[in-house]
Amino acid sequence: MVSSAAAASPVIELDGVSKTYVSPDGEIPSLKPVDFTINEGEFIVVVGPSGCGKTTLLKMIAGLLPPSGGEIRVQGHVVTKPYRDVGIVFQSALLLPWRRVLGNVMMPVEVKGLPAEEYRQRALDLLKLVGLEGFEKKYPWQLSGGMQQRVSICRALVHDPKIMLMDEPFGALDAMTRERMNVELQRIQRETGKTVFLITHSIPEAVFLADRVLVMTPRPGTVAAVYDIDLPRPRTLDLLSNPAFAELTQKIRAHFSDSGID
Amino acid sequence: MPASRTGAVQRVVTSAWLRPVLFLVLMIVAWDLTIRIFHIPPYQIPAPKDVLVTLWNDGPELLGQAVPTTLATIYGFLLSAVFGILCAMLIAGSRTVESYVYPLLVFSQSVPKIAIAPLFVVWFGFGLFPKVLSAVMLGFFPVVVSAVQGFKSVEPDMADLARAMEASRLQMFRMISLPHAMPAIFSGLKVSITLAVVGAVVGEFVGSNSGIGFVLQRSIGNFELPTMFAALVILALIGVILFWILDVIERLVIPWHASQRADLVMGS
Numbered sequence: 001m002v003s004s005a006a007a008a009s010p011v012i013e014l015d016g017v018s019k020t021y022v023s024p025d026g027e028i029p030s031l032k033p034v035d036f037t038i039n040e041g042e043f044i045v046v047v048g049p050s051g052c053g054k055t056t057l058l059k060m061i062a063g064l065l066p067p068s069g070g071e072i073r074v075q076g077h078v079v080t081k082p083y084r085d086v087g088i089v090f091q092s093a094l095l096l097p098w099r100r101v102l103g104n105v106m107m108p109v110e111v112k113g114l115p116a117e118e119y120r121q122r123a124l125d126l127l128k129l130v131g132l133e134g135f136e137k138k139y140p141w142q143l144s145g146g147m148q149q150r151v152s153i154c155r156a157l158v159h160d161p162k163i164m165l166m167d168e169p170f171g172a173l174d175a176m177t178r179e180r181m182n183v184e185l186q187r188i189q190r191e192t193g194k195t196v197f198l199i200t201h202s203i204p205e206a207v208f209l210a211d212r213v214l215v216m217t218p219r220p221g222t223v224a225a226v227y228d229i230d231l232p233r234p235r236t237l238d239l240l241s242n243p244a245f246a247e248l249t250q251k252i253r254a255h256f257s258d259s260g261i262d
Numbered sequence: 263m264p265a266s267r268t269g270a271v272q273r274v275v276t277s278a279w280l281r282p283v284l285f286l287v288l289m290i291v292a293w294d295l296t297i298r299i300f301h302i303p304p305y306q307i308p309a310p311k312d313v314l315v316t317l318w319n320d321g322p323e324l325l326g327q328a329v330p331t332t333l334a335t336i337y338g339f340l341l342s343a344v345f346g347i348l349c350a351m352l353i354a355g356s357r358t359v360e361s362y363v364y365p366l367l368v369f370s371q372s373v374p375k376i377a378i379a380p381l382f383v384v385w386f387g388f389g390l391f392p393k394v395l396s397a398v399m400l401g402f403f404p405v406v407v408s409a410v411q412g413f414k415s416v417e418p419d420m421a422d423l424a425r426a427m428e429a430s431r432l433q434m435f436r437m438i439s440l441p442h443a444m445p446a447i448f449s450g451l452k453v454s455i456t457l458a459v460v461g462a463v464v465g466e467f468v469g470s471n472s473g474i475g476f477v478l479q480r481s482i483g484n485f486e487l488p489t490m491f492a493a494l495v496i497l498a499l500i501g502v503i504l505f506w507i508l509d510v511i512e513r514l515v516i517p518w519h520a521s522q523r524a525d526l527v528m529g530s
């Protein structure tokens with residue numbers, strides 16, 4: 001019933017992680033201490049009001065920002081700088097306009113100095129997986145927004161990282177494309193077995209995708225609640241009209257109306 | 263047959279170069295008419311015909327004089343490009359360098375640069391070098407300003423993404439910042455090359471015995487207005503041709519850029 005991840009070992013461990021930004025006007029607390037453990041192959045979705053430190057949390061897990069307090073461990077190692085086993089997708093696809101689709105997907109391989117020939121096939125397989133076969137030679141601006149974001153997902157996966165960090169990856173897409181991308185992302189995650197940490201503003205998206213939903217409080221953010229989403233997989237868009245689904249979204253939404261944020 | 267002929271005519275009529283050429287012809291006609299109507303003496307404004315005759319007769323000599331001017335322009339431009347881009351890299355790459363250098367660089371632009379040109383003659387004599395320096399003096403700044411702007415306009419998320427890929431500073435620069443800055447750099451280079459022509463001519467004004475600038479000054483001194491106008495035409499041609507070459511290079515180097523995309527779509 002519960003996802004297969006439950007029995008697996010922890011991949012990401014947050015141990016009292018907090019963040020305070022120092023500005024000329026004084027210290028701005030962004031994140032109050034967070035304790036949380038993410039298991040291998042688990043799909044974690046974070047929802048929370050704007051400015052609650054979700055992105056800060058993601059950047060700290062990626063090793064892009066040092067935490068002000070506490071410790072982040074990934075596969076047992078304390079994170080102090082960026083490391084190999086992570087792929088990131090941001091809200092905007094951030095493709096390099098001078099590189100063709102395949103060149104964009106291959107970028108991490110080039111940066112890390114991995115054997116190009118071997119990974120080229122993997123890049124092509126990934127493009128096929130996201131339904132972009134035949135688009136390898138196109139330039140990013142020749143693709144739609146949804147297609148660009150799929151390319152950026154391939155780029156995040158090309159070096160076969162264990163962890164995928166996604167910061168509102170579908171926030172810039174229209175509602176219909178977004179739903180389709182949710183179904184695809186679920187499929188990609190199931191086929192690749194990645195551990196995913198995804199941030200979103202959309203509660204239905206969170207419930208649809210997640211094994212567990214992490215609800216955060218307004219700034220300075222911390223974990224308000226964690227919901228296990230025991231809905232069976234693979235999930236289809238029919239789920240959106242399922243009473244169990246509606247009940248979960250309602251519960252999560254209640255957090256935000258309680259705290260006066262709607 | 264008639265269909266293809268009208269097609270060819272249509273292509274000529276709608277071609278991009280026709281309109282400026284037509285306008286130029288119109289201006290020359292207006293110039294000629296003005297002289298005739300207002301009886302302007304040739305020592306004030308020469309007739310277009312006299313300029314053309316001078317261009318035809320003195321053409322070889324003028325072209326010969328164009329060589330040192332063009333060389334000074336090109337050397338000056340290349341130095342501006344190389345040092346401008348290097349300087350911009352340092353400014354964009356280091357807050358410290360930026361805080362020390364950039365304000366002074368901007369301030370230096372308020373110094374009337376042309377007034378400094380005679381100094382180069384004092385220091386370096388009458389050869390090619392002071393002319394090149396004068397061209398650099400004018401051509402350098404626009405390259406720096408646009409390149410700094412180009413290097414600095416990389417999105418913070420893009421930089422984060424590259425850092426998350428464990429990219430080194432060199433990789434970041436080579437794979438992201440430099441290509442990203444190319445369109446801005448090229449717009450700076452285009453301004454730079456036209457200013458480098460001006461710089462070279464100014465260098466020739468203040469101290470030289472060859473070049474178009476020298477011809478301009480000599481012909482003014484002797485009231486040879488047709489020669490002077492002919493020299494101006496040659497000078498304009500130098501500027502236009504160099505600009506055009508740069509434009510072609512730009513198309514080759516950044517075919518992906520938005521300003522070039524129409525060609526690419528048609529090509530694919």
